[in-house]
Amino acid sequence: MKKIILLNPGPVCTSERVRNSLLKGDMCHRESEFSTILTNTRKKILQAFAPNGDYTTAIITGSGTASLEAGICSSLSDDKKILIINNGVYGERISRIASAYRFKKVELKYDWCERPDIKEIEDTISKDPDIEVVAMVHHETTTGLINPIHEVGAITKKHGRTFFLDSVSGLGGEEIDLANDNVDICICTANKCIQGLPGLSFLLLKQNEVKRMRNIQPRSLYLNVISQLDEQEQKGECPFTPSVHTFYSFEEALDELLEEGVQGRLDRYKKASSYLRKEFKRLNLELLLPEGHLSNTITALYLPQNMTYAHLHDSLKERGFVIYAGQGELNKKIFRIANMGELTMDDLESLIANLQEVLSE
Ligand SMILES: Cc1ncc(COP(=O)(O)O)c(C=O)c1O
Numbered sequence: 001m002k003k004i005i006l007l008n009p010g011p012v013c014t015s016e017r018v019r020n021s022l023l024k025g026d027m028c029h030r031e032s033e034f035s036t037i038l039t040n041t042r043k044k045i046l047q048a049f050a051p052n053g054d055y056t057t058a059i060i061t062g063s064g065t066a067s068l069e070a071g072i073c074s075s076l077s078d079d080k081k082i083l084i085i086n087n088g089v090y091g092e093r094i095s096r097i098a099s100a101y102r103f104k105k106v107e108l109k110y111d112w113c114e115r116p117d118i119k120e121i122e123d124t125i126s127k128d129p130d131i132e133v134v135a136m137v138h139h140e141t142t143t144g145l146i147n148p149i150h151e152v153g154a155i156t157k158k159h160g161r162t163f164f165l166d167s168v169s170g171l172g173g174e175e176i177d178l179a180n181d182n183v184d185i186c187i188c189t190a191n192k193c194i195q196g197l198p199g200l201s202f203l204l205l206k207q208n209e210v211k212r213m214r215n216i217q218p219r220s221l222y223l224n225v226i227s228q229l230d231e232q233e234q235k236g237e238c239p240f241t242p243s244v245h246t247f248y249s250f251e252e253a254l255d256e257l258l259e260e261g262v263q264g265r266l267d268r269y270k271k272a273s274s275y276l277r278k279e280f281k282r283l284n285l286e287l288l289l290p291e292g293h294l295s296n297t298i299t300a301l302y303l304p305q306n307m308t309y310a311h312l313h314d315s316l317k318e319r320g321f322v323i324y325a326g327q328g329e330l331n332k333k334i335f336r337i338a339n340m341g342e343l344t345m346d347d348l349e350s351l352i353a354n355l356q357e358v359l360s361e
Contacts, residue, residue: 008324010192012341021252035236044254058229059202061243064168064189067201072097074225080132088142122155133162138170144298153182173297184209196253199246269296272339279352297340315358
């Protein structure tokens with residue numbers, strides 16, 4: 001098959017090593033061989049993202065939304081409220097999950113190109129003792145905006161609330177220090193900055209948070225965090241049939257990440273996005289967000305005048321590159337280019353050369 005360069009924010013291009021790991025063969029998930037893989041994969045997640053202890057992790061067979069839903073439905077006590085900081089499609093997704101469980105929620109909505117107002121967040125929390133969980137997205141994939149996790153974590157800590165972070169498109173690609181940023185529950189997925197294959201996601205949980213969550217009655221059988229965690233920690237098993245082969249590739253991707261180093265991965269992504277942004281400016285493409293809001297891995301750009309997204313997408317796809325559309329109201333205005341995944345500088349230079357040709361046609 002012709003090589004296609006994925007510039008969508010996951011699933012990303014993976015290495016041959018990760019893809020080849022799928023061929024390790026068939027395996028029964030109730031045998032000790034699988035327990036070893038599960039235990040090692042959990043250890044490697046913690047080694048990469050919580051090397052100083054105090055956190056544990058549960059892996060869920062399902063996409064990022066599965067872990068997101070598991071975290072939300074398992075962390076709110078009856079009659080308490082969840083505060084949702086919403087400035088994009090994924091903040092909105094947290095809100096939709098809370099609604100599906102009929103949770104009491106308070107929502108602070110901001111423009112998709114704006115960072116949330118820290119003072120308003122603190123006022124809202126301090127005035128409402130029923131707010132138990134404060135949920136925010138780390139990297140809003142909608143626009144490529146980085147939210148202020150350190151500031152929000154400091155507020156939740158001060159007021160004794162749970163800080164729930166969707167870092168599905170952040171972890172491995174953006175600055176984060178779970179302990180220092182006071183993140184209690186962090187959600188991530190295998191197939192974005194970790195460069196694994198789609199099908200697995202996970203939660204990083206502060207030990208104290210696990211104790212608190214034990215007092216909450218399960219609201220889901222499959223997506224209950226405590227039962228998933230206990231089975232994985234105590235028995236070295238998953239309660240239901242896991243995606244065994246995806247585990248092979250997840251462990252391999254974590255090995256690659258640990259070899260590169262989390263900081264090394266961030267630096268590579270930073271270098272890639274800086275190069276792309278410099279070239280986009282040279283091609284007179286206008287960025288959606290101001291410099292200070294930008295992530296290391298996604299650039300949202302206004303569509304050039306007189307060019308539809310469909311034309312731009314199809315022309316680049318014919319040349320071997322997959323770009324990504326804007327969502328919601330931004331659908332007709334912008335396109336997105338992500339630089340997550342196994343991409344070389346040659347791939348990016350080739351993208352720019354092809355983009356330049358398409359734009360000048
Ligand atoms: C920030 C964020 N949260 C949640 C999700 C949902 O993940 P999935 O599509 O794997 O369910 C995504 C997917 O792009 C995301 O970017």
